[in-house]
Amino acid sequence: MAMEMMMVKGIKPKPKKCKCCPTKFTPRNSLQTVCSPKCAIQLANQLSERKQKRQEREQRAAWNKRKADVKPLSHWMNMTQRAFNDYIRARDGEICISCGSAWAISYHAGHYRTTAAASHLRFNEDNVHSQCSACNVHHSGAITQYRFNLIRKIGLERVLALEFDNNPHRYTREELSALRALYRAKLRALIKQREAT
Structure with a gap:
């Protein structure tokens, strides 16, 4: 119109590309x-x-959402635990909190209070530190040395706070997804920071 x-009116329309x-x-x-x-x-x-x-992207997103909805909570727990453990190992480096070795074949993210005894502390950074596989697996965590070195690392007050924390917590899928995203981001930031120095 x-x-x-x-x-x-005699006005010519402007040329378009x-x-x-x-x-x-x-x-x-x-x-x-x-x-x-x-x-x-x-x-x-x-x-x-x-x-x-x-439409294909929307269908794929809907399919991925349906697929994610049927996965059990244990799947999300394992995925989050993997991201958290990767961050802990990168944060602490290859040195065992229990025996102090820096020449072990492999290192784990060793829990001071185990996930079986205190599952609510599973993702507590004070509770988890780099530990050689020998101490973590074969010496049941080498808890005596772990506690001694943990007190030197984070202080007696924080260790006692861990030992007396018995408030149970049930993680939700949304909470686990948020934790996983957080620790993946922290790991990326840590790697970037180390590359810059």
Whole structure:
């Protein structure tokens, strides 16, 4: 309508750039966005492909959500534990809190209070430290040395707070997802910081 009014008044419409090719053209009406029928077909195909890709992405997202909804809580617990443990090992480096060895074959994220005894402290950073596999697995955590070195590392007050914390906690899937995202971000930040120095 605006284009027709402009033509009645004798004003020529401004040239436009075609949405498909670099050609400039004078549109016949305000809705015309392409220079020729060939470009119109090409634009329609592009829009159709974009719409199809968007629908595929939405279907994939819906499928992933349905798949995630049926996974048990233990799956989310394991995923979060893996991200948390990776962060702890990166934070502490390859040195055992119990025996102090820096030459072990592998290092674990060893819990001072075990997840069986205090599952609510599973993701408490004060409760988990780098520990050689020998101390963690074969010496049942080497708790006596662990406690001694933990007091030197974080102080008696924080160790006692761990030992007397018996408030049970049940993690939800949303909480575990948030924790996992947090520790993955912390790990990335730690790696970036070390690369910068």
